[in-house]
Amino acid sequence: MSKNKNEDLEKSARYAALILSNLSTLFDEENEGSCIREGELSEDNNLTHFFHALMNLVPTHMYNNLAESDTDVLGVNHVANKLCVQYRKK
Structure with missing residues (x-):
């Protein structure tokens, strides 16, 4: 960890936002064949x-x-x- 705690947390938040953004594409049904279809997780x-x-x-x-x-x-x-x-x- 760096000495700047806020900087560390900002980096982590940035990485989390990038991961979430890309993860959300899994639920985009326009990505046919590469998505989780609506309702699939409730089955x-x-x-x-x-x-x-x-x-x-x-x-x-x-x-x-x-x-x-x-x-x-x-x-x-x-x-x-x-x-x-x-x-x-x-």
């Missing part, structure tokens, strides 16, 4: 599967690729928890 256990992918599988994949690691889902969750504590102090 069967699809919402559970979606959140498992969003909160566990995708972050693990991204972490392993960017950090050149081979960490499992629980290991990445541990890293996420550490970051929560680290940023909570701010």
